Amino acid sequence: MNAELAALDGPRPDRRDPEIRHFWDGLTERELRAQVCADCQGVQWPPRAACVKCQSLQLTWHVIAGSGTLSTWTEVHRTGLAGYQDLVPYAVGIVEIDETPVRMVGYIHTPDIDTLVAGERLVVRFAERGEGVVLPVWHRESEGA
Numbered sequence: 001m002n003a004e005l006a007a008l009d010g011p012r013p014d015r016r017d018p019e020i021r022h023f024w025d026g027l028t029e030r031e032l033r034a035q036v037c038a039d040c041q042g043v044q045w046p047p048r049a050a051c052v053k054c055q056s057l058q059l060t061w062h063v064i065a066g067s068g069t070l071s072t073w074t075e076v077h078r079t080g081l082a083g084y085q086d087l088v089p090y091a092v093g094i095v096e097i098d099e100t101p102v103r104m105v106g107y108i109h110t111p112d113i114d115t116l117v118a119g120e121r122l123v124v125r126f127a128e129r130g131e132g133v134v135l136p137v138w139h140r141e142s143e144g145a
Contacts, residue, residue, distance in 0.1 A: 065098035
């Protein structure tokens with residue numbers, strides 16, 4: 001799986017973008033991160049300029065759990081995204097992160113998409129994409145480390 005992602009010749013994130021730079025930095029350190037409001041303690045993803053609960057501008061980045069529950073997914077059979085055609089078919093799902101209200105959309109690594117089940121436990125692993133880019137990839141908890 002790491003070799004598959006590292007070999008992709010597709011778009012890469014702009015790691016200098018101030019709105020999401022801390023997320024990408026966290027992945028490099030093998031951590032998932034989300035914004036936390038200093039005023040109301042709300043946790044939010046995706047990042048925004050203000051807290052979605054209280055509109056405070058006092059947001060910081062914190063490490064969040066690298067595990068969660070699969071809410072839903074789709075199987076991608078065709079993509080116009082440059083470099084990703086060799087991965088099809090693949091699964092993209094919504095993972096409800098443990099102990100937070102955060103939901104993340106991500107690539108689910110599984111050899112058999114047909115066996116995915118809503119409510120299934122997933123854990124994140126980190127895949128080197130090359131050029132300093134690390135991606136979060138979701139795996140079944142039952143697969144072990």
